[in-house]
Amino acid sequence: MGKVAIIGVGQSSFVRGYPGSIRELAFEGFKEALKDARITTAEIDASVICSAPEYDKQRSPSGVIAEYLGLTPQPTFYVETLCSSSSTGLRLAYSLVKSGLHKVVAVIGFQKMSEISSQESQERMGRGADIQWESPFGTMMPAYYAMYARAHMERYGTTLEDLALIRVKSSVYGQMNEKAVYRKPVTLEMFEDPQNPMSGPVASPLRVGDCCANADGSSCVIVANEEMAKSLCEKPVWILGIGAASAPVNLAGRDLFTGLSVAQRAAEVAYKMAGVGPKDIDVAEVHDCFTIAELMAYENLGFAKPGEGKELIRGRETYKEGSIPVNVDGGLLSKGHPIGATGGSQIRTIVLQLRGEAGPMQVKDPEIGLVHNIGGVGLYGNVTILGR
Secondary structure, eight states: OOOEEEEEEEEOOOBSOOOSOHHHHHHHHHHHHHHHHTOOGGGOOEEEEEOOTTSSSOSSHHHHHHHHTTOOSSOEEEEOBTBTHHHHHHHHHHHHHHTTSOSEEEEEEEEEGGGSOHHHHHHHHHTTSOTTTTGGGTOOHHHHHHHHHHHHHHHHOOOHHHHHHHHHHHHHHHTTOTTOSOOSOOOHHHHHOTTSGGGOEEETTEEGGGBOOOOEEEEEEEEEEHHHHHHHOSSOEEEEEEEEEEOOSSGGGOSOSSSOHHHHHHHHHHHHHHTOOGGGOOEEEOOOSBHHHHHHHHHHTTSSOTTOHHHHHHTTTTSTTSSSOBOTTOHHHHHOOOHHHHHHHHHHHHHHHHTTOOGGGOOSSOOEEEEEEEETTTTEEEEEEEEO
């Protein structure tokens, strides 16, 4: 049915406590994408709404949000794969357009995490694991990723400083990103100072500075078929490859603890579909919910061999001027992580990069970009490859 393109992207500011409702929050990202695509709601013939449930009281938010945004009576769909919900939403939108069922589809991700307390939020996140055999024993997200960090350190000699260097890089670009929730500088000295909050223990070996922050936010990606894209958009960004995978929910069923097999599998599929390899990627957004997650992504995506990801951050190769710029918008660590909106925000960053519209965060003349978005503790994995 021809190629599929992204013709518009938008994102709200990621904030600690959004004062409005979820429908108003969703509108923030949607209105920016609509303006970016230079279309009206009449030209959108389907919508995909993405979030993780149980953060607000609204059941089946898709219908409510579609109505508020003026997207009825067109069909709307609700997608949930935890933290990877809106990149899964893009996969659905791609399929709907590629099949010919729809011409223009809006993918809207949102999360208003401030509706509940931090303690309640951790408990909800824990439910992303098996509620019978794992989460009742206190295995929250930081504890899970701490196990991966410990395994990586034991096998490859990765250090606390290597992890801290990733957070330092994140803060460099978070300060530039007007949409980010955390826009303050972070230094290695902050991790070494026992009086600094960044050095505080969370789940050994992870410290406060190794963890991303919850946030409220929304994102929107508008997808169109080739004919519509060429008629509506001056700079369409094409979806070249789209890979996805899943893994056993229980860690007892995993055979890899120094990386995420879903990322490896999804990347293999996406690279093959796009006809490219790791060396062809000019800029990447990876799911850095914790510093160790970004380090593992370097290796799972083929930017470095297993155990050698730390050399990329030590050599500043993942900075904007490096050989493979990664998360030059601050990533989840600085930008924030409103679960349902995260994947769409990552996609927006790469689209802006490929269009040369990323401002102070712009990488020099990128042609191919990659988005790596993980749901849960490696339960779901999405890798999307985009080209200008």
